[in-house]
Amino acid sequence: MIEEVIVTSEFVKNAKHLYRTALRFAKARRDYANRPTTKNLNKIAKSEEGLRKALTRFNYGVEPLAEGGAK
Secondary structure: OOOOOOOOHHHHHHHHHHHHHHHHHHHHHHHHHHOOOHHHHHHHHHHHHHHHHHHHHHOOOOOOOOHHHOO
């Protein structure tokens, strides 16, 4: 069965935003692993919050990390 996938410009924009945010989070984690400082720990917290928001934005307002995936 072949299903068509409709890709809108908003979907692409949200996907790019999610990708960039995930890279920032990975870089912050790597920096902390190499050099555990309070500054790097704060970067992780900030980028984790940004990643959470990006995931919610990508899923059209549904937060996948919430209990039960609620809005």
